[in-house]
Amino acid sequence: MEQALYHPEHGYYSSGRCTIGRHGDYFTNVSVGPLFGQLLAAQFAEIWEQLGKIDNFVIVEQGAQDGQFARDVLQSTQKHAPEFFASLRYRIIEPFPILQERQSRTLKSFGDKIEWRDSLQPFAGVHFSNELLDAMPARLIRGAIEKLVDLEGDGFVFVERSLPQGATASKPSRENNAFNQPALDWIDNVVSKLRRGYVIAFDYGHVGDEFQGNVQVRARHRHLDSPFEQIGHADITMHVDWTRIAQRAQANGLRVAGFTDQHHFLTGLISEPGRGDWGQSPLPEIGTSPKMKRELQMLLHPEMLGCSFQVLALAKNVDPDSPRLAGFKFARELRYALDL
Ligand SMILES: C[S@@+](CC[C@H](N)C(=O)[O-])C[C@H]1O[C@@H](n2cnc3c(N)ncnc32)[C@H](O)[C@@H]1O
Numbered sequence: 001m002e003q004a005l006y007h008p009e010h011g012y013y014s015s016g017r018c019t020i021g022r023h024g025d026y027f028t029n030v031s032v033g034p035l036f037g038q039l040l041a042a043q044f045a046e047i048w049e050q051l052g053k054i055d056n057f058v059i060v061e062q063g064a065q066d067g068q069f070a071r072d073v074l075q076s077t078q079k080h081a082p083e084f085f086a087s088l089r090y091r092i093i094e095p096f097p098i099l100q101e102r103q104s105r106t107l108k109s110f111g112d113k114i115e116w117r118d119s120l121q122p123f124a125g126v127h128f129s130n131e132l133l134d135a136m137p138a139r140l141i142r143g144a145i146e147k148l149v150d151l152e153g154d155g156f157v158f159v160e161r162s163l164p165q166g167a168t169a170s171k172p173s174r175e176n177n178a179f180n181q182p183a184l185d186w187i188d189n190v191v192s193k194l195r196r197g198y199v200i201a202f203d204y205g206h207v208g209d210e211f212q213g214n215v216q217v218r219a220r221h222r223h224l225d226s227p228f229e230q231i232g233h234a235d236i237t238m239h240v241d242w243t244r245i246a247q248r249a250q251a252n253g254l255r256v257a258g259f260t261d262q263h264h265f266l267t268g269l270i271s272e273p274g275r276g277d278w279g280q281s282p283l284p285e286i287g288t289s290p291k292m293k294r295e296l297q298m299l300l301h302p303e304m305l306g307c308s309f310q311v312l313a314l315a316k317n318v319d320p321d322s323p324r325l326a327g328f329k330f331a332r333e334l335r336y337a338l339d340l
Contacts, residue, residue, distance in 0.1 A: 001137035001236050010232045016098035026218045030069045033295040037072020039269050045084045047126050055087050058125035062093040063132035067103030074110050090114045120193040130202040134237040136182040156228040184248050191252040196317040204308050205240025208339030214239045246338050249314045257313040257320030258328030259337045263306030268329035
């Protein structure tokens with residue numbers, strides 16, 4: 001997964017070959033249209049207010065691809081919440097030069113509002129990601145057996161090996177599992193850089209014992225049977241184990257501010273138009289534009305993206321219950337939702 005997605009020359013992401021949207025390999029919330037960014041902009045504005053309308057509020061995005069989400073958020077904020085817009089900076093964490101180039105083209109009109117870094121730096125504000133965690137390389141472990149990749153003739157095959165004695169301490173406690181160490185390292189790193197604020201991650205995954213560690217391979221809107229097909233031209237993802245990520249965050253001193261599916265999260269946001277200074281909501285436009293209605297349906301509908309995606313929010317040095325973020329207005333009680 002590491003080589004297929006991130007090899008400097010041949011990797012699906014690092015080579016810039018990945019294309020998202022109707023003419024690409026798959027849809028994401030961001031590729032549906034600007035509505036997703038507009039709704040999230042309202043959530044970020046609420047967080048800014050909760051942090052006391054600080055100057056230098058930073059929105060950190062990781063996995064920004066071609067910068068479309070950043071543009072949607074900044075355009076919406078500029079139009080609907082100028083005071084917030086004046087206080088914010090947008091920081092993209094982008095290790096791949098070809099993607100940074102595309103992002104700077106998309107975001108040209110925002111000049112020095114945007115900054116790029118190749119790794120996380122200290123910040124106060126919000127860390128946002130959409131489908132970042134599922135793209136992190138995972139190990140396939142079932143009980144004491146690990147599946148590895150080997151070469152047979154000209155092709156790759158899976159082989160099974162027993163985990164070495166003593167390695168069990170670092171393997172997951174649940175059976176039938178995959179082990180995503182990079183996702184756990186990532187949360188450790190985000191926690192160490194976040195001074196005050198939230199981490200909000202959208203992705204598809206499971207909680208508790210539902211988690212099976214499924215690998216998905218997608219290209220041109222088709223699911224492929226094997227990760228060894230179209231290597232470097234297909235996306236390989238692993239469902240996210242939300243429970244383990246939340247537990248790791250808690251062990252690092254973060255509080256879980258909310259967890260729910262995308263349907264409930266966006267419904268919560270829509271039902272809270274114009275809290276505080278946000279005043280004007282981008283939502284009235286939904287009623288008037290057929291395009292917006294289509295976008296909303298795609299994001300919300302349980303059989304489209306509404307129920308396959310979940311949202312996890314984590315808080316540091318801020319009380320996530322005063323008030324609870326609008327997106328979690330309809331969320332179930334946490335310990336049930338996350339099986340903590
Ligand atoms: C599935 S795509 C999602 C793109 C975009 N967020 C969207 O929703 O359309 C995953 C993205 O994560 C990026 N990525 C993976 N690991 C990363 C890392 N460590 N830092 C920054 N971006 C990363 C990839 O380059 C890719 O752009």
